[in-house]
Amino acid sequence: MKTYTSTVTENRHQTKQAVTNYSELNDFFNILRLLIREPSVVGCEDSFFRVLSRELEEIGVKVEYYYGVLVAQGSKPHDLILSAHIDRHGLLCTGANEFQYAAFIASNRGDLTGDSVSEQMMHTIENRFVGQAVQAHLPYTGTYLGQAHIINSYICPTRNNLIFELDGLDFVQPGTPISFLDRLKIENGCISAQIDNAISAAMIIHLFRLGFEGTALFTAQEEAGKSWRYAMSWFQRQQLTTQRLIVLDTSPYPDREAAEIQQVVLRRRDANGFFARELTTELEHKCQAMGFSYSYKDAYIKAQNKERGTSYSLGRTELGRLVTASNGEINGTTLQIPSTEYHTPNETAAIDAIAAVRHLLMSYIA
Numbered sequence: 001m002k003t004y005t006s007t008v009t010e011n012r013h014q015t016k017q018a019v020t021n022y023s024e025l026n027d028f029f030n031i032l033r034l035l036i037r038e039p040s041v042v043g044c045e046d047s048f049f050r051v052l053s054r055e056l057e058e059i060g061v062k063v064e065y066y067y068g069v070l071v072a073q074g075s076k077p078h079d080l081i082l083s084a085h086i087d088r089h090g091l092l093c094t095g096a097n098e099f100q101y102a103a104f105i106a107s108n109r110g111d112l113t114g115d116s117v118s119e120q121m122m123h124t125i126e127n128r129f130v131g132q133a134v135q136a137h138l139p140y141t142g143t144y145l146g147q148a149h150i151i152n153s154y155i156c157p158t159r160n161n162l163i164f165e166l167d168g169l170d171f172v173q174p175g176t177p178i179s180f181l182d183r184l185k186i187e188n189g190c191i192s193a194q195i196d197n198a199i200s201a202a203m204i205i206h207l208f209r210l211g212f213e214g215t216a217l218f219t220a221q222e223e224a225g226k227s228w229r230y231a232m233s234w235f236q237r238q239q240l241t242t243q244r245l246i247v248l249d250t251s252p253y254p255d256r257e258a259a260e261i262q263q264v265v266l267r268r269r270d271a272n273g274f275f276a277r278e279l280t281t282e283l284e285h286k287c288q289a290m291g292f293s294y295s296y297k298d299a300y301i302k303a304q305n306k307e308r309g310t311s312y313s314l315g316r317t318e319l320g321r322l323v324t325a326s327n328g329e330i331n332g333t334t335l336q337i338p339s340t341e342y343h344t345p346n347e348t349a350a351i352d353a354i355a356a357v358r359h360l361l362m363s364y365i366a
Contacts, residue, residue: 022351027209028358029191031055032202033184036193039137041090041177042102045220047142048086052201052218061208066237068220068230072204074213080364081215081245081332082207083231084200085222085318089343091134091178097170099178101162103223128344129153129164133181136172145172147181180345190256192341192348197222199337199349200248203358211365219318228321235322235330243276245332246283247319248357250349251297252342259349263356264294265336271313272320276331283333286363292356297336335360 034055040048049070056063056072064071070086092102129150136145148168156163169178184193204216217234219227235241253259264287269275287294298314305312322330337357339349 022355025351025355025358028202028206028354029184029186031205032191032193032195032199035198035202036182036184036195039090039135039142039177039179040086040088040198041092041137041179042087042221042223043092044102044137044139044177045087046140047137049218049220050142052086052205055205056208059209066230066234068226069234070218071234072208072216072218074208074215076213077215078240078242079214079244081217081242082204082212082361083217083219083245083247083318084204084249085197085219085227086201087221087223087227088179088194088196088198089223090180091164093136093169093172093174093176093178095174097166098174099164099166099169100159101164102177104161127153128341132345134166134169134178135181136169136176136178139175139177145169145176148178182345186351189352190348190350191354192346194345195339195347195349196250196343197248199250199354203248203354203361206358207361207365210362212361213366214364222318225316225321228318228325231318232322232325232330235326241326241329243331244279245276245319245322245330246279246361247317247332247334249317249334249336250339250342250347251336253338253340256340256348259338259340259353262293262295262338263350263353264292264360265297265334265338266294267297267317267334267336269298270315270317270320272316272324273328275319275323275333279331280333283335283360286360287356290356290359290363292360 038048038051049065052070053063062073090102091099092105094100094105132150133147135147146169148166150164151167152165153162180194182194201218217231219230221227251265266283267275268280301312301314319334335357337349337353339347341347
């Protein structure tokens with residue numbers, strides 16, 4: 001960790017503000033608990049979209065549902081646009097008693113080029129799921145079908161995907177999504193669950209409850225590299241361009257020490273290109289003014305590659321794909337919560353980091 005810290009000091013504010021008034025987060029945690037219990041396996045997000053619609057419509061937010069994207073708008077829709085993907089990793093039944101990692105089945109691989117964070121981590125996470133409880137649901141309605149446990153998982157070299165063996169659910173039909181049985185845990189100043197990316201969806205609902213008046217896009221199939229297409233279609237329908245799009249997500253680190261160096265993770269760019277400098281700098285200045293520690297993930301990856309002699313990609317994010325596809329007419333920046341145990345049901349994030357991101361976003365509420 002010494003090399004990383006010394007390399008990116010210029011990108012990290014030195015004063016780390018502890019946000020200990022957790023009672024301010026009670027509403028947010030209640031929303032997050034609800035969302036984590038709802039299935040939203042990659043490619044089978046319909047029932048989760050309906051849950052989001054209900055929560056938003058109950059507080060008077062205008063909601064429109066298009067294929068692959070739910071759009072929520074306040075009274076000032078163009079002031080700021082937030083985006084969060086709502087799919088989560090899980091399994092898909094692909095044959096008789098055959099279960100594959102949903103994001104990487106053949107029909108989902110068209111937008112994956114081998115250099116996404118998810119694909120690069122597949123070998124890292126292949127053994128993390130043994131003993132994990134899972135539950136099957138009907139694809140569209142989300143109706144519960146039954147539970148089982150994962151007894152083995154391995155990478156099939158011919159299918160280039162994670163294959164799972166279960167101690168039950170042999171009766172489900174191909175196309176049935178299998179989600180991880182999950183509950184939110186809060187302990188030792190951290191939360192843990194399969195928070196990617198229910199945490200961002202919960203944050204947006206929380207912000208609308210507090211008076212956010214901009215626009216929010218909830219997109220499907222980000223883990224399969226497709227979410228940008230759904231967001232792009234909405235922008236095209238509206239004949240709208242913007243430089244004020246903030247994409248919310250978690251950002252993986254190898255351990256808690258590395259994650260807790262910063263409360264907020266920013267990016268200047270990804271493998272596709274550069275993000276909007278003005279909005280990125282705006283968030284950086286807000287971090288400095290509020291006393292939140294931050295770092296730039298692209299700088300972190302470059303420093304790690306230099307130290308270890310590796311060549312990990314800067315990642316291909318939803319925003320980067322939008323920037324490329326629109327020739328820069330749709331741009332913005334990312335705002336991420338540092339986490340560990342990425343892409344597992346035990347992904348962990350510090351409550352101080354969540355509170356910091358919340359305070360940054362609340363600054364956009366009049």
